[in-house]
Amino acid sequence: MGTFAFLIHPLSLEDVARYEPGAKGKGRAIIEKILSWMPVWNTAHISGVRSRATGAEVEGWFITVPLMPEHFVTMPREEVYGRILTGCEMAAELGAQIVGLGAFTGVVGDGGVSIAERSPIPVTTGNSLTVVAAVQSLLRGAHEMEIDPREAVCTVIGATGSIGGAVVRLLGDRVGGMVLVARNRTRLQRFAEEVGSQIAAPVSFTTDVSAGVRQGQLIVTATSSTLEIIQPEDLQPGAVVCEVSLPHDVSRRVAAERPDVLVTEGGNMRVPGEPRFMRVREQGEEFDLGLPPATALACMSETMTLALEGRYENYTLGRGIQLEKLIEIGEMAARHGFELAGLRAFDVAIGAEQLARTREAAKRARLGRAVGGSAGS
Ligand SMILES: NC(=O)c1ccc[n+]([C@@H]2O[C@H](COP(=O)([O-])OP(=O)(O)OC[C@H]3O[C@@H](n4cnc5c(N)ncnc54)[C@H](OP(=O)(O)O)[C@@H]3O)[C@@H](O)[C@H]2O)c1
Incomplete structure (x- = not known):
């Protein structure tokens, strides 16, 4: 055996x-x-x-x-x-x-x-396999939230890392734009220049996590941070966040304050x-x-x-x-x-009803933004 x-x-x-x-x-x-x-x-x-x-x-x-x-x-x-x-x-x-x-x-x-x-x-x-599961999970989340990845900007936090770097390459021809985020600017710039010539999506980069999060409708986070670095205020209306990091990067406040955002644990398998x-x-x-x-x-x-x-x-x-x-x-x-295991966020399963509520809240939040309201309201 x-x-x-x-x-x-x-x-x-x-x-x-x-x-x-x-x-x-x-x-x-x-x-x-x-x-x-x-x-x-x-x-x-x-x-x-x-x-x-x-x-x-x-x-x-x-x-x-x-x-x-x-x-x-x-x-x-x-x-x-x-x-x-x-x-x-x-x-x-x-x-x-x-x-x-x-x-x-x-x-x-x-x-x-x-x-x-x-x-x-x-x-x-x-x-x-974590990269493969994360990409599948993000695309499933996008589908559930009625986001066409080809029209969306994808932000990858931890883009110069083992998982993040491979996610960028795997998604690079399937999304409308890529924003790369990490702390070390030299390494990030070098990676952005290298990968920019290898993938179809236009690439930009930032060392400011909030700025990166604010640009993405789709977000993958795979960092070695020991603190929560994604805050509810920064997320776009109806955004999808695929959380790979352990411990988690997404603030627990997102669960309470952003009913329009879909967070999914990206690395769980049956x-x-x-x-x-x-x-x-x-x-x-x-x-x-x-x-x-x-x-x-x-x-x-x-x-x-x-x-x-x-x-x-x-x-x-x-x-x-x-x-x-x-x-x-x-x-x-x-x-x-x-x-890929069922959708899950903040340690609990996401059922069909919750998903429908999130989708509806996202529609309202996007509409609110289109007419000048604030994100998530
Ligand atoms: N769910 C699963 O099945 C699974 C499986 C394996 C690993 N993981 C988790 O996935 C995460 C990433 O693993 P890895 O092997 O890819 O790590 P890694 O190779 O060390 O990469 C970490 C990345 O995060 C960036 N980073 C670290 N702190 C940051 C911060 N505060 N803000 C922005 N960027 C930051 C790093 O760049 P800078 O240093 O330049 O910022 C680097 O790009 C870890 O949390 C790990 O535990 C999960």
Whole structure:
């Protein structure tokens, strides 16, 4: 049987309690203390992932690296790499033949390149399938909100990143215009000039997130920010935001203040077979991934797909993902039965009724703007 492991880490203090039930009900200071004592640990066993094409099954493990997003960017790099490598070594000892680097374990430093050089088993960030899922998710959102992508400006926040850069290339011939956003101006300008000659959409760029958000009817956000950077005031009436970043970039205020805006979590996929995520320490208890049943992140799904294919090789690493890889992993995942999960935002599913309300609110808000009203009113 094919085997895989995937490194996870808490994105918030609530996550720490979800991963480690002993932290439930404790105050912030105690949770932070618990976190600093925690070793890397084998958290969940995954079984029942079955290919729709071949009937083959794979099993795997979620291994927790007990660091919060801000630790990955503030702690000494070698210390962080050391923790991640402990996770890779544990994965190999458990029998995994490939390991996926979840969230900031795949972001820190050079996006998995250094880890892959030192890991006993092959490594992937899972970012290729994440890009494919994000683009599908954005286009589904545009369709639901009656936006023709060819007529729309698309803003990509985190455009110079591993995911953002590939999203720009994949969407570049399908949208009316592209606005690229990141903080480092030199890198952003260089990327805008390079990609501008390769895609059909006219390209502009800005280091001002608010200015970038204000220009886009369609927005993809894939940054390594640990703070919420997309605010309700900046969003166009009826905009669609595809949120890939973990932790989230979109302010929770958007849910309350912008009923006309459709936010979708861009990287969730339905897993084929009867997948079970079970806690290792608390025998018989399910591990709550914070997603609907039989659903995983696209980066996890990439790791599972590679195990189903028997492709035990370093797959997605670093920035500059090749288009061929996106096509290949998209086809492999679809063949095995991975599908885009249902629409979801702010940790809850978006039903047909809510979607209809959002569409109506968007029509009113766009009309309001056309006659001089303010966005979202
Ligand atoms: N949903 C999923 O399945 C899934 C899968 C994998 C990864 N992810 C998440 O996706 C995100 C991106 O991952 P990645 O591997 O593409 O990261 P990456 O290669 O490090 O790229 C991050 C990008 O964000 C930009 N950025 C960082 N902080 C910013 C800020 N405050 N404002 C504007 N731009 C900012 C960076 O450029 P500058 O430094 O120049 O600003 C860069 O362009 C992460 O949050 C990760 O956890 C989600």
